Amino acid sequence: MAWYDEDSWATAAFAPRLATMALTLALVLVLPILLHQFVYRRVTPTALPTFLLVGPSGAGKTALLTLTERKTVAPTHTSTSPLTIETLLPDGFTPSSSQFRSPGDPAYERARRFLLVDTPGHGKLRHFATAQLVNPTHVRGIVFVVDAASIAEEAGLTEAAEYLHDVLLALQKRYTGARTSKGPKEIPVLIAANKLDLFTALPPHLVGRALEKAVSEVRKSRAKGLKDSGVGMGMGGEDDGVDEEREWLGEGGEGNFEFRHMEEVGTGVVVKGGNVLGGEGTDVQAWYEWIAEQL
Amino acid sequence: MLDTFEILTTSGVVLWSRTYVPVGANIVNSLIRDVFIEERIQPQSEDAGQKPAYRKEGYTLKWTAAKDLGLIFVAVYQSLVHLTWIDKLLDNVRALFVGLYGEQLAKEHSSVVDCQKFGPYFDRQIQELEGASRGASSTPNVKLTPPSSSNDSAGEESPSLPVLEKSQKPLYDTSADSTPVPTPDTSRPTTPAQSHLVTGKTRPGGKLSRKDRKKSALNNSAPVSSGDEASTKRKLGGKAAGKKGRTWGEFGAEELDPDVVLDYSSTDIRDANSETEALEEIKPETWGRKTGKGQFVLKDLDEEMDAIIAEQNSKKESSAPSSGIVGSSIGAIGGLFRNVVGGKTLTKEDLAKPLQGMEQHLLKKNVAREAAVRLCESVERDLVGLKTSTFTTIESTIRTSMEKALTKILTPTSSLDLLREIQTVNSSSRPYVLSIVGVNGVGKSTNLSKIAFFLLQNHHRVLIAAADTFRSGAVEQLRVHVKNLKELSKREGGEVDLFEKGYGKDAANIAQDAVTFAAKNGYNVVLIDTAGRRHNDARLMSSLEKFGKLANPDKILMVGEALVGSDSVAQARNFNASFGPGRGLDGFVISKCDTVGDMVGTLVSMVHATGIPVVFLGVGQHYADLRGLNVGSVCRLLMS
Numbered sequence: 001m002a003w004y005d006e007d008s009w010a011t012a013a014f015a016p017r018l019a020t021m022a023l024t025l026a027l028v029l030v031l032p033i034l035l036h037q038f039v040y041r042r043v044t045p046t047a048l049p050t051f052l053l054v055g056p057s058g059a060g061k062t063a064l065l066t067l068t069e070r071k072t073v074a075p076t077h078t079s080t081s082p083l084t085i086e087t088l089l090p091d092g093f094t095p096s097s098s099q100f101r102s103p104g105d106p107a108y109e110r111a112r113r114f115l116l117v118d119t120p121g122h123g124k125l126r127h128f129a130t131a132q133l134v135n136p137t138h139v140r141g142i143v144f145v146v147d148a149a150s151i152a153e154e155a156g157l158t159e160a161a162e163y164l165h166d167v168l169l170a171l172q173k174r175y176t177g178a179r180t181s182k183g184p185k186e187i188p189v190l191i192a193a194n195k196l197d198l199f200t201a202l203p204p205h206l207v208g209r210a211l212e213k214a215v216s217e218v219r220k221s222r223a224k225g226l227k228d229s230g231v232g233m234g235m236g237g238e239d240d241g242v243d244e245e246r247e248w249l250g251e252g253g254e255g256n257f258e259f260r261h262m263e264e265v266g267t268g269v270v271v272k273g274g275n276v277l278g279g280e281g282t283d284v285q286a287w288y289e290w291i292a293e294q295l
Numbered sequence: 296m297l298d299t300f301e302i303l304t305t306s307g308v309v310l311w312s313r314t315y316v317p318v319g320a321n322i323v324n325s326l327i328r329d330v331f332i333e334e335r336i337q338p339q340s341e342d343a344g345q346k347p348a349y350r351k352e353g354y355t356l357k358w359t360a361a362k363d364l365g366l367i368f369v370a371v372y373q374s375l376v377h378l379t380w381i382d383k384l385l386d387n388v389r390a391l392f393v394g395l396y397g398e399q400l401a402k403e404h405s406s407v408v409d410c411q412k413f414g415p416y417f418d419r420q421i422q423e424l425e426g427a428s429r430g431a432s433s434t435p436n437v438k439l440t441p442p443s444s445s446n447d448s449a450g451e452e453s454p455s456l457p458v459l460e461k462s463q464k465p466l467y468d469t470s471a472d473s474t475p476v477p478t479p480d481t482s483r484p485t486t487p488a489q490s491h492l493v494t495g496k497t498r499p500g501g502k503l504s505r506k507d508r509k510k511s512a513l514n515n516s517a518p519v520s521s522g523d524e525a526s527t528k529r530k531l532g533g534k535a536a537g538k539k540g541r542t543w544g545e546f547g548a549e550e551l552d553p554d555v556v557l558d559y560s561s562t563d564i565r566d567a568n569s570e571t572e573a574l575e576e577i578k579p580e581t582w583g584r585k586t587g588k589g590q591f592v593l594k595d596l597d598e599e600m601d602a603i604i605a606e607q608n609s610k611k612e613s614s615a616p617s618s619g620i621v622g623s624s625i626g627a628i629g630g631l632f633r634n635v636v637g638g639k640t641l642t643k644e645d646l647a648k649p650l651q652g653m654e655q656h657l658l659k660k661n662v663a664r665e666a667a668v669r670l671c672e673s674v675e676r677d678l679v680g681l682k683t684s685t686f687t688t689i690e691s692t693i694r695t696s697m698e699k700a701l702t703k704i705l706t707p708t709s710s711l712d713l714l715r716e717i718q719t720v721n722s723s724s725r726p727y728v729l730s731i732v733g734v735n736g737v738g739k740s741t742n743l744s745k746i747a748f749f750l751l752q753n754h755h756r757v758l759i760a761a762a763d764t765f766r767s768g769a770v771e772q773l774r775v776h777v778k779n780l781k782e783l784s785k786r787e788g789g790e791v792d793l794f795e796k797g798y799g800k801d802a803a804n805i806a807q808d809a810v811t812f813a814a815k816n817g818y819n820v821v822l823i824d825t826a827g828r829r830h831n832d833a834r835l836m837s838s839l840e841k842f843g844k845l846a847n848p849d850k851i852l853m854v855g856e857a858l859v860g861s862d863s864v865a866q867a868r869n870f871n872a873s874f875g876p877g878r879g880l881d882g883f884v885i886s887k888c889d890t891v892g893d894m895v896g897t898l899v900s901m902v903h904a905t906g907i908p909v910v911f912l913g914v915g916q917h918y919a920d921l922r923g924l925n926v927g928s929v930c931r932l933l934m935s
């Protein structure tokens with residue numbers, strides 16, 4: 001049976017038959033629906049606003065994430081991989097974008113939805129977080145969680161400051177490196193001083209002060225430090241970061257670093273205290289308020 | 296006894312745990328840090344085929360993982376007790392948990408898994424395994440021991456009913472590891488009446504419930520039904536709790552104590568209703584009723600567990616190459632197709648060839664064989680059991696995984712900011728002491744001078760101590776360097792001097808004197824040059840221990856040549872071990888990096904052998920040719 005025969009499929013496809021018409025009609029009706037489903041299913045979830053949890057290991061990032069997701073804190077251990085959850089802003093907080101909407105409004109409900117991304121804080125695993133900072137399309141804000149009790153010690157402070165320095169520098173680079181004249185949209189940073197329930201914890205404003213000072217130190221010693229290099233200098237062109245001008249955090253690297261310097265590069269930094277765990281319950285109001293402001 | 300069992304995700308959330316004795320969170324954290332992240336400890340199992348163990352603070356930790364779901368199963372127990380069934384428990388629990396909650400786990404953007412109902416399954420596993428192991432070790436009759444519920448949380452939830460006929464079958468596919476499993480026959484009681492009783496009783500109820508189970512499995516509501524069982528059992532368990540110990544102690548000789556037996560029957564006849572007909576066809580043994588009922592419930596759970604575990608095993612098997620001509624050819628075509636399109640579950644065999652290619656590639660880049668093998672093994676561990684994502688081949692999956700492994704190895708755990716460390720040490724008003732060791736001719740003095748130059752640029756007062764009292768010309772060489780550095784640093788504002796005591800004296804004493812001298816004269820930093828020594832020269836190496844004690848450097852760096860091949864591993868190891876217990880190297884300086892092009896494997900070999908980071912790279916002949924390490928670009932060079 002060749003295709004030109006009377007009863008071949010080709011002939012049937014063009015014949016005014018009921019089956020053919022029905023099939024065509026079905027195709028015409030179903031195809032757009034499928035297409036719509038395919039396209040919109042994929043796009044919608046990724047467009048959700050994203051908040052990034054970063055900070056040194058043991059600060060309480062994963063604990064905060066579980067608290068946000070399930071209203072109670074799950075026990076946690078050191079993370080080795082990132083984790084994304086989709087969640088709603090808790091009741092009682094109004095996204096700033098829909099302040100004038102009523103709670104029943106579907107748009108209001110939609111505005112409360114966001115993604116929270118937890119990243120591992122261990123020194124060897126920070127590339128998960130820094131990779132997110134290279135192209136933060138949907139990132140609305142970064143929550144830098146620190147353990148306010150460990151900030152009181154030299155080692156903990158240094159580690160947190162180094163990480164914070166790198167995060168802020170990445171944000172600054174993104175801003176200064178942008179091609180558009182308007183500059184990319186702002187990405188604010190919340191420094192969440194966690195574990196305030198512990199009596200060794202520094203109060204939030206001191207956490208901010210200590211971090212500013214320590215970041216200045218980091219900046220200073222980075223400025224003086226050796227250039228980074230890959231190996232094989234003879235190869236030419238292989239090493240980026242050798243001839244590239246190094247960028248200093250804040251205004252020209254002079255004097256002491258202050259968080260408000262970051263506002264010029266589209267990054268507001270605020271410090272707020274709280275505790276995910278604790279004898280007298282949790283206190284994360286200030287952080288959720290901050291997230292609500294960014295939504 | 297088991298202290299704690301935890302099921303957690305790689306993202307750090309504990310999904311389910313059972314605590315018998317509380318264990319600090321830091322124990323599991325240090326397992327994650329030392330073994331999974333830093334790979335400092337390569338856990339080795341004593342027997343081949345057994346799961347590796349990690350020891351920390353008197354605890355032994357054993358674990359297994361379900362990689363595609365990102366799960367880790369950890370069992371923690373006191374190192375003093377010897378538990379033979381932990382491996383089996385881990386395997387069974389993994390199969391059960393994955394079978395029950397696999398779908399929930401695969402859900403995106405969520406970390407919540409509703410596994411409240413997992414308790415009874417777990418307790419049952421523990422009971423069976425413990426029972427089986429005890430039975431195997433003692434007389435058959437004592438096999439039926441009551442579960443020693445030493446904890447309260449398990450006690451209230453668990454069925455607390457003894458194991459009857461059901462003995463531990465090799466539930467999980469153990470073809471890969473040949474864990475000796477206590478065979479059913481050795482532990483099964485031989486009383487014929489008993490086995491008859493069991494078969495007679497369980498069948499009617501068992502069948503029904505299996506159907507139910509199937510239905511419920513389809514509806515994906517297995518946890519709910521198991522919850523019902525759990526509650527039933529809790530009732531039963533509570534009632535039986537007081538007596539069961541005795542019952543089972545007498546199990547082998549029930550005729551000896553008729554009073555007790557009668558007593559039981561009278562209490563239990565009330566709730567034994569559905570089994571009456573089944574009971575009639577066998578010799579109605581009064582004690583049997585209660586246990587019959589209890590066992591009926593347990594049987595349900597057991598069957599469900601067996602089904603789940605069997606399903607998981609068969610899944611695992613089906614992913615392995617099927618036998619037969621047709622099967623294999625279809626499998627081969629499908630495999631090829633999936634290799635291109637993705638979505639293939641990787642097995643050891645799939646990975647073997649591409650990994651060999653990867654190993655060759657690494658060897659070409661001058662990575663020592665040992666390090667290359669270990670890297671490939673870690674990639675294999677990372678990938679076996681994973682599904683390749685869509686439109687990625689095995690080769691590219693391996694590449695990505697290898698890049699990740701290299702980045703992880705080369706990235707230091709904490710930052711290496713020499714200037715900051717100096718500042719910290721100086722603030723406690725003592726000089727920072729840095730010493731350099733290495734084999735002959737790798738460029739110790741040159742690199743020491745480069746470091747000195749770097750410090751001088753930062754306005755430090757540097758004292759260079761010539762502690763190479765062995766090789767003639769060494770002191771003179773340093774003198775020339777110091778003269779040059781003085782010249783260069785005149786404008787910068789730093790200050791450098793040489794501390795020398797000639798030849799033949801003990802290096803350790805000179806170093807100590809230099810430190811004292813520096814402290815008295817207000818130097819910030821003391822740099823100590825040492826004599827080059829072969830890493831396999833035991834006499835010279837042993838003097839390093841004394842050196843470490845007397846000079847007590849804040850940092851000991853070892854200089855290694857980028858050119859050196861497979862010797863690098865042994866060099867790094869021996870030097871790292873030469874300072875005695877509690878002290879090791881703090882970092883490497885890799886010299887002559889400009890001469891090797893992209894063959895930078897030595898870096899990886901040295902870091903991999905010791906877990907110690909590379910601090911500096913020497914990249915040329917000039918004092919300024921010293922660099923920090925850029926992990927990204929080294930990885931790119933290695934993978935190119």
Ligand SMILES: Nc1nc2c(ncn2[C@@H]2O[C@H](COP(=O)(O)OP(=O)(O)OP(=O)(O)O)[C@@H](O)[C@H]2O)c(=O)[nH]1
Pocket residue numbers: 055056057058059060061062063064076077078079080119120121122145194195196197198274275276277278307320
């Ligand atoms: N006292 C107290 N402990 C807290 C608080 N928040 C978190 N923790 C504890 O801190 C520990 C570490 O918390 P995680 O959330 O696992 O830390 P993380 O930031 O995710 O750490 P990495 O995953 O290693 O990066 C856990 O044992 C928490 O229980 C708090 O507010 N107060």
Ligand SMILES: [Mg+2]
Pocket residue numbers: 061062063076077078079118119120121306307
């Ligand atoms: Mg975490």
